[in-house]
Amino acid sequence: MSSVTKHRLLLLLPFTIFMVLLAYFAVGLTQDPSKLPSTMIDKPVPVFDLAGIDGGPGLASTDLTGKVQLVNVFASWCAPCRVEHPLLVRLAREEGIVIRGLNYKDKPEAAQAFLNMLGNPYTSIGADKDGRVGINFGVYGVPETYVIDKAGRIRYRHVGPLMPQDMEDVILPMLRELAK
Amino acid sequence: MIPEIGHYALVLALLLAIIQGTLPFAGAAKRNAAWMEAGRMAAYGQLGLIALAFLALMWAYVVSDFSVLNVVENSHSQKPMLYKVAGVWGNHEGSMLLWIFMLALFGAAVAGFGRNIPPTLKARVLGVQGLIGVGFLLFILATSNPFIRILPAPPDGNDLNPLLQDPGLAFHPPFLYLGYVGFSVAFSFAVGALIEGRVDPAWGRWVRPWTLVAWSSLTLGIAMGSWWAYYELGWGGWWFWDPVENASLMPWLAGTALLHSAIVVEKRDSLKTWTILLAVLTFSLSLMGTFLVRSGVLTSVHAFAVDPRRGVAILALLALATGGGLLLFALRAHTLKVGGLFAPISREGALVLNNLLLSVSTAVVLIGTLMPLVLDVFGHKISVGAPYFNAIIPFLAVPLVLAMAVGPFLPWKRADLAGIMGRLWVAGIVTVVAVMAALWAHGVKPVMALVGIGLAAWAFAGALWEIADRVKLFRIPLSDSLSRAGGLPRGAWGTSVAHAGMGIAIAGMVGTSFWLTEDVRVMARGEKTTVAGYELTLDKVEQAKGPNYSTEMGFFTVRVDGSVIATLTPERRWYPVARMQTTEAAIHTTFVSDLYAVLGEPSPDGKGWVVRIYHHPLVPWIWMGSLVMVFGGLLSLSDRRLRVGVPQRRANPVPPTMQPAE
Numbered sequence: 001m002s003s004v005t006k007h008r009l010l011l012l013l014p015f016t017i018f019m020v021l022l023a024y025f026a027v028g029l030t031q032d033p034s035k036l037p038s039t040m041i042d043k044p045v046p047v048f049d050l051a052g053i054d055g056g057p058g059l060a061s062t063d064l065t066g067k068v069q070l071v072n073v074f075a076s077w078c079a080p081c082r083v084e085h086p087l088l089v090r091l092a093r094e095e096g097i098v099i100r101g102l103n104y105k106d107k108p109e110a111a112q113a114f115l116n117m118l119g120n121p122y123t124s125i126g127a128d129k130d131g132r133v134g135i136n137f138g139v140y141g142v143p144e145t146y147v148i149d150k151a152g153r154i155r156y157r158h159v160g161p162l163m164p165q166d167m168e169d170v171i172l173p174m175l176r177e178l179a180k
Numbered sequence: 181m182i183p184e185i186g187h188y189a190l191v192l193a194l195l196l197a198i199i200q201g202t203l204p205f206a207g208a209a210k211r212n213a214a215w216m217e218a219g220r221m222a223a224y225g226q227l228g229l230i231a232l233a234f235l236a237l238m239w240a241y242v243v244s245d246f247s248v249l250n251v252v253e254n255s256h257s258q259k260p261m262l263y264k265v266a267g268v269w270g271n272h273e274g275s276m277l278l279w280i281f282m283l284a285l286f287g288a289a290v291a292g293f294g295r296n297i298p299p300t301l302k303a304r305v306l307g308v309q310g311l312i313g314v315g316f317l318l319f320i321l322a323t324s325n326p327f328i329r330i331l332p333a334p335p336d337g338n339d340l341n342p343l344l345q346d347p348g349l350a351f352h353p354p355f356l357y358l359g360y361v362g363f364s365v366a367f368s369f370a371v372g373a374l375i376e377g378r379v380d381p382a383w384g385r386w387v388r389p390w391t392l393v394a395w396s397s398l399t400l401g402i403a404m405g406s407w408w409a410y411y412e413l414g415w416g417g418w419w420f421w422d423p424v425e426n427a428s429l430m431p432w433l434a435g436t437a438l439l440h441s442a443i444v445v446e447k448r449d450s451l452k453t454w455t456i457l458l459a460v461l462t463f464s465l466s467l468m469g470t471f472l473v474r475s476g477v478l479t480s481v482h483a484f485a486v487d488p489r490r491g492v493a494i495l496a497l498l499a500l501a502t503g504g505g506l507l508l509f510a511l512r513a514h515t516l517k518v519g520g521l522f523a524p525i526s527r528e529g530a531l532v533l534n535n536l537l538l539s540v541s542t543a544v545v546l547i548g549t550l551m552p553l554v555l556d557v558f559g560h561k562i563s564v565g566a567p568y569f570n571a572i573i574p575f576l577a578v579p580l581v582l583a584m585a586v587g588p589f590l591p592w593k594r595a596d597l598a599g600i601m602g603r604l605w606v607a608g609i610v611t612v613v614a615v616m617a618a619l620w621a622h623g624v625k626p627v628m629a630l631v632g633i634g635l636a637a638w639a640f641a642g643a644l645w646e647i648a649d650r651v652k653l654f655r656i657p658l659s660d661s662l663s664r665a666g667g668l669p670r671g672a673w674g675t676s677v678a679h680a681g682m683g684i685a686i687a688g689m690v691g692t693s694f695w696l697t698e699d700v701r702v703m704a705r706g707e708k709t710t711v712a713g714y715e716l717t718l719d720k721v722e723q724a725k726g727p728n729y730s731t732e733m734g735f736f737t738v739r740v741d742g743s744v745i746a747t748l749t750p751e752r753r754w755y756p757v758a759r760m761q762t763t764e765a766a767i768h769t770t771f772v773s774d775l776y777a778v779l780g781e782p783s784p785d786g787k788g789w790v791v792r793i794y795h796h797p798l799v800p801w802i803w804m805g806s807l808v809m810v811f812g813g814l815l816s817l818s819d820r821r822l823r824v825g826v827p828q829r830r831a832n833p834v835p836p837t838m839q840p841a842e
Contacts, residue, residue, distance in 0.1 A: 011513045014457060015506035018464075022499055024550070077566040079420035082413055083343070086761050089781065105567060116700045117792050119781055164759040 044153050045071075045146075046136035050126030053108040059100050059126030065152035068178045069098035070145055070171070072122070073134060075106045076114035078142040084161035085118045091167070092121035097175065101125035104134045104142050147171065149178045183248050186236025187327040193229040193284070194317040196222045200287070200310025204303035208375075216303035220291040223306055226313060227288040234281045237326050238268050247333035250274060250326040256339040256757055258728040266350035267340045272490075273326035275353055279470070280316045282354075282361035286390070287313065290365060297386055304372035305365070312364055315497045323490045339728065339757040348408035356401030356428055360466035362394025363435055367463035367505060370456045374508045377515040379456060384446030387459065389817055391442060395435045396813030402428050403806035411765050416776050416794045418692065418802060421569045426549040427469030430542050434462040437538035440531050448528055448592060450519035454535070460509055464502035465542070470494060472549070523594035530587035537580040544572050574628075581635045581686065584679055585642020589649070603649055610641035622695050632690030640683030643676045674816025678809045685805025691773075691798025698795075704788035712795035714775050715739045716748070721779070721789060729753045731764075734779035734789065738768060750779040771804070773797045 045064050052058035064071065072088060074081045091097045101122035103111045108127055115122075128134050137146065138157070147156035156174055158166060200222035207215025240248045241264045244257045254271040255264055263270075269278040287309040294302055320326075343349075369387045373379045405425065410418040419425065438458040444451040522528040548568050585607055589600045614637030615630050622629065648654075650672070651664040699711045703718045710716070719735045736748040748766035755762070768775040773796060780790035 008510075008514055011453075012510040014461070015503070015510045018502055018506050021550075022495070022503065025495055025498075077420075079409065079413060079417065079422055086781075113698070113700070117698075117780075117790075119790065168759075 042153050042155065044151070045148060046133065048126070048133045048136065050102075050128055050133060053103055053125055053127045054112040057124035059102065059124050061152070063100065063124065064148050066150060067098055068150055068175055069100060069123075069148050070175075071100045071102055071137075071148055073102045073104050073137070073139050073142055073144040073146075074111075074114075075104045075142045076110040077106065080161040081114075081143045082118065084143055084163070085121070087162055087164060087167060088121040089119040092123075095172070098123050102134060102137070102139075103127050104139060105129065105131045145171070147174055147178070182236050182239050183245070183327040183329065186233040186240075187325065189229040189232040189236070190317060190321060190327075193226050193233070193280075194314065194321065196225045196229065197310050197313035197317055200226065201307055201314050202310075204307040204310070208300040208303040208307070211300070213299065216299055219303050219306040219310065222310065223284075223287040223291040226310075227284040230277075230281050230284040234268075234277055237274060237277060238265060240327075241265065241268050244337070246335070246337055247329050247331065248326075249328045249330040252330060252334055252337045254340050255337040256728055257336050259339065259345070260727050262347065262350060263340060263345045266344075269353045269357075270340050270344050270350075273320070273324045275357070276316065276320050276324050277326055278354065279357050279361060280313065280320060282357050283309065283313055283316065283364060286361055286365050290368075290390075294386060301369075301372050301376055301383075304375050305368040308368035308371045309364065312368075312501060315500065319490075319493050319497060323493050336757075339755065342729065342753065342755040342758050342760050342762050343412060345755075346408060346412055348404050348412070352401055352404040352408060354401075355397045355404060359394050359396075359398025359401050359428075359435075360431060360469065362390060362397060363431060363438075363459075363463040363466050365390035366394070366438060366459040367501075370459035371505055371508060373456060373516075374512040377512060379445065379452040379516050381446050381449050384442045384444075384455070385821070388439070388442050388446065391435065391439050391459075392813050392817045395432070395439055396810045396817070398428065398432050398435060399806055399813065400810045402432060403803050403810075407803050410799070411767060411776075412762070416692070416696070416765070416774075416796055416799070418689075418799070421548070421566045423549050424473050426545050427472050430545050430549075431462055431465040431469060433538050433542040433545065434458060434465050437535045437542075438462050440534050440538075444528055444531050445519075448520045448522070450522065450528060451532070451535075452516045452519055453513050456513060456516070457509060458535070458539075460502070460505040464498070464505065465546075467498050467501055520593075522592070525590070525597050526594045527587065527590040527592045529595075530583055530590050533583050534580065534587065537576050537583075541573065541576045541580075544576065545569070578631070578635060581639050581682070584682065585638050585646075588643075588646045588675055588679070604642060604645065606645045606648075607638055607641035611637045613637075626694050629690055629694035632694070633687060636683045636687035636690060638683070639686060640680050643679035643683060646679075647673070647676045669821060670819035671816045671821065674812045674814075674819065676812070677815055678812025681805045681808030681810075681812055683805070684801045684808055685803075688798045688801030688803075688805060691801070692796045695797045696794060699793045701791060702783040702788045703791045707788070709791075709793065711775070711793045712773075713740060714745075714795070716777065716793060718789070718791065726753065728757065729755045732779065734766075734777070734791070736766070736777055738775065746775075748775070748777045750777045752779050769800050771800050774799050 045061050047061045049060040049062075050058050070091075074085075088099055092099050099121050101124070103125055105128065108129075111125075111127070126133065131139070137144075137154075143161055145158040145162055146154050149155050155178065156170070158171065162171070200219050203215045203222075204219030206212070207217075207219070237250070239245075240251050241255055242261070244251065244255060244264070246252050246257075250271065250273050251267075254274070255267045259267070268274045287306065290302070290305055290309065294305075297305075366387050369383065369390070373383055402425075405428070406418045409420065410416060438455065441451050441455040441458055445455050585604065586597075586600060589603060590597075611634050615634045618630055618633040624630070647665065647668070650668060651661040653661050697712045699709055701709060703709065705718060705720055708715060708717045715738070717737045717739070719737055721732060721734050724731050724733055731751045731753045733749050733751045736750075737744055738746040738748060746768040748768055750766040751764040753762045753764060754760075763778050763780075766777045774794075776794040776796055778792040780792060782789050
């Protein structure tokens with residue numbers, strides 16, 4: 001290949017990379033990030049057993065059966081988590097909802113400081129230091145919240161911070177329905 | 181009636197944009213002056229019409245016209261006037277209107293200012309601006325019309341997200357957009373040059389002021405956004421590596437690279453192909469930021485309402501603009517002549533290093549932001565977050581900042597690094613002194629903090645010493661130095677001021693990241709606590725009512741050595757219409773550090789409140805440094821060489837000794 005041709009091909013590189021990226025965007029658009037991947041719907045939660053943070057109660061998949069509850073994926077380094085946190089605290093205190101925490105890729109001491117600061121809405125917390133359990137859940141980003149039914153199956157997934165609207169329009173009615 | 185006028189003005193603006201996006205190209209190809217002139221007139225017309233539309237929407241907000249859907253969804257009659265006005269762009273439709281308004285502003289500015297630009301290039305630049313306008317106007321009219329009516333009109337609106345009801349955030353989007361959209365001019369110049377098949381030093385000089393305007397605005401916009409996050413989210417974090425923040429950081433990094441490589445084009449007629457590519461990429465990253473934020477592909481705190489139809493439309497715009505620009509680059513860039521050669525150790529070499537590090541940083545941020553999306557397509561699930569960025573970015577930032585102080589000392593073509601380092605001894609001493617001071621104040625750990633402070637001092641002192649060195653401070657009589665300083669081009673001052681600002685900002689980032697003190701406790705009325713030498717007493721907690729919220733305010737008296745220095749009143753607000761709670765931190769700043777207090781929930785036993793108090797050393801410097809950087813950008817912009825015509829290339833270049841020493 002002559003150097004001129006090589007040079008011309010090099011100039012084509014940015015365009016090619018962009019086209020690949022564009023294809024991803026196009027596929028990404030067809031997938032609603034707030035929907036569970038089809039493989040996870042109504043499946044039991046992945047099997048796991050995690051220690052707690054700072055000596056507190058840990059979290060295992062066996063804890064997620066018998067009661068309708070929420071699993072909230074959070075991290076001290078995540079800004080949206082701080083936005084939704086007051087709502088979680090209110091839900092746990094005022095509505096008596098069981099919320100389990102999955103502390104995703106975080107340092108336990110940082111997570112503990114985060115909870116001391118903002119309040120602890122979690123019945124128990126699993127320290128998912130390497131994010132392995134999060135991956136099995138299909139965590140896309142933090143925060144995420146999962147609705148788990150009595151049989152320990154994932155019924156709904158919310159991506160991003162929970163807003164009062166989501167809570168009242170989707171999550172609370174669903175919890176009531178599942179609790180019947 | 182007025183909303184209909186706004187709507188109609190947008191349709192007319194679209195027609196003018198179509199003219200602006202076609203006629204000038206034909207005119208430039210056929211050398212038809214009248215057709216080229218039509219592009220100029222269309223640019224003025226567009227500005228007038230879009231300004232009219234923008235004012236019409238603003239009017240609907242100001243008078244709370246709840247027959248307009250957009251106003252219902254984002255405003256409320258009880259909202260303070262500032263946020264009624266800011267509400268115009270605090271939502272998807274309105275922010276797109278702001279975007280296109282900025283675009284029209286830049287289009288008209290190019291039409292009005294660039295008198296010394298060859299008419300064909302100017303016509304083509306305006307043509308490209310027109311095409312971008314066509315795309316976005318179509319997008320607004322088809323999928324995001326802010327003027328849609330709702331019947332019957334509801335009695336009141338839904339209110340703006342209370343987190344966004346804040347003076348810092350009210351003006352954050354306009355500056356951010358001024359930056360994003362400003363890079364469209366660099367993009368248009370690049371596309372124009374590719375069509376013409378010619379890039380010369382004059383091109384570098386024409387494109388620089390626009391890049392400077394965009395860069396300065398973007399710097400200010402990002403700084404305001406981070407300042408907002410700092411005091412509004414209630415824990416003093418100032419950067420989260422949130423996708424939306426990254427979307428603004430990527431064009432900033434690429435734009436910074438562009439700003440520097442355009443200098444090489446202007447002064448040395450080199451790096452031309454690369455600079456053209458950067459100009460295309462910088463605006464593409466701005467567009468991609470818009471796509472990521474608006475399409476809902478990535479979720480984030482800042483995201484607005486999501487609509488898949490809009491996602492497809494923005495993706496199409498991105499594909500056409502970036503894809504078109506890059507395809508043109510692939511087909512035409514070989515026509516650009518390769519310019520002057522240089523040794524690795526030289527001013528050009530330093531600027532290439534700058535570009536390399538900034539581009540890699542941009543790629544790192546891009547990958548970190550998009551990786552979840554890309555792997556999602558394959559069915560894998562991962563998420564990167566702050567840990568990923570914090571692990572990689574410092575390794576790129578350290579050499580960048582080290583080189584930043586050295587670069588301006590280097591002469592063009594080739595340089596003697598050892599000799600230059602010898603001239604930087606003052607900066608070296610300042611660095612050592614700063615590290616010693618940090619060591620004395622905070623101890624040896626963490627070592628990264630000392631490295632960071634050393635870097636900040638190096639950048640700051642290096643930037644100032646560069647000016648001192650140029651005016652031969654202390655080597656010739658002071659009055660001579662001063663007159664030399666007055667004679668230095670504003671561009672040189674701009675460089676130094678902006679680099680010094682970067683040093684100040686880095687010190688702020690390092691200080692608050694490593695030396696933060698925090699105290700979280702339950703406090704009852706009358707209780708005291710001491711944080712970093714400040715004694716805080718919680719005097720009382722009172723209920724109060726704001727215009728569209730109710731609030732609980734804590735009153736803290738702050739004492740140092742027994743004497744009162746401040747009263748802090750953090751709040752916890754409840755916005756009933758939006759059903760959201762926000763915390764309003766109270767901050768006492770000494771400009772060297774911040775004392776930051778937040779009032780939390782009442783404690784479960786009802787006796788006190790959870791109170792969070794932080795001491796953030798050096799944190800105000802992040803934003804002071806950013807402002808200094810913006811000022812540097814504006815200084816450089818005021819350089820008269822950017823305004824007066826470019827001198828024609830001389831047949832016999834003057835000997836290097838006669839060239840300005842920069």
